[in-house]
Amino acid sequence: MAAALLLVVLASCSSGTQTQAEPSPEATGGLNVQVASYDLAVGSQRFMVGLITSEQELVGWGDVDLRFAYLGTREEQVRGEVVSEATGRYLPIPNSSGQGPQAGQGPTVVPGAEGSGVYAAEVDFDRAGFWGVEVTADLDGDVQAGTATFEVFDEHRYPAVGDEAPRTENLTLDSTDVPREAIDSRAGQESGIPDEHLHTTTVASSIAGGKPTLLIVSTPVYCLSRFCGPITDMVAQLAHDYSAAANFIHIEVWRDFDNSVVNEAAAEWVMRDQNIFEPWVFLIDEQGIISHRWDNVATRAEIEPVLQDL
Secondary structure, three states: OOOOEOOOOOOOOEOEOOOOOOOOOOOEOOEEEEEOOOOOEOEEEEEEEEEEEOOOOEEEOOEEEEEEEEEEOOOOEOOOEEEEEEEEEEEEEOEOOEOOOOOOOOOEEEOHHHOEEEEEEEEEEOOOEEEEEEEEEEEOOEEEEEEEEEEEEOOOOOOOOOOEOOOOOOOOOOOOOOOHHHOOHHHHOOOOOOOHHHOOOOHHHHHHOOOOEEEEEEOOOOOOOOOHHHHHHHHHHHHHHOOOOOEEEEEEOEEEOOOOEEOHHHHHHHEEOOEEOOOEEEEEOOOOEEEEEEEOOOOHHHHHHHHHHO
16 A cells, blocks of 8 residues: 555646545545645644545544655655555544544544544654645445645744744733623623633733643634634633643634734734634643644643643
8 A cells, every 4th residue: 555656636836736636446536635734844743634525524433544645846746656654533523412423433424413523643744845645434334535735834834832932912801992802702692701711811921920821712703614612612621620730821813803803912823924724722831832732623632631741
């Protein structure tokens, strides 16, 4: 399998990428693959994909196979030979309707009422440029595959593990002359600001106090995905359970959504070149250094062991 070729054609790099692929011999087509990672750079990191069938149904649970090929740069494209493989494990983001199938069940079509999620694996990219991924999933005996291309940069564009955390002066419950929705977008839909314990201090003050900080940057109301609200709720619950281990802070993305005004504090973390990607969760250590980060999808199963170690 590793010696096989992932035949990916990289086209029109300046205006987007398109892929064509010869799937694994045992697989048919049928999977639409969406790379869910926000910020990929040379080195080892979490890589995520979302999967949708040709009937536009979500795929979830179980494990999938990932194969990676280097495709070159904008200036020099290369034939995409497979250079690494990994197993993608499902990270579920449930909604209030339930958790979905039991653990151990293989990949299957997931009704929207059971939530959604992505497949993730730790992957080491050894060079910058364009890469291709082929994803193969056994959907109840029907092996399907799909491909996607993505770009890996020399360095991370967003605050990354090992970086000094921005000393952000975010809005809190004590902030005046700002709409409550600028502190938490849910304030306009509920009585007051929900999860007040996430809005009592600034990142700058928390770092100065020498206590670890778990920071989530999200907009629960205006999020383009369905992830922001459930992930914010999960962090709020962790804050109740682990308040002795760390400070917990939520930064709302939008100061004024209707007029496209972004909170300056959020822009420090999640806005680059006028583009906003969220949600993000960061763990900042006692010295103010980012020790962990989770982009787009963050689960209690990933974060809780880190908090227990604190």
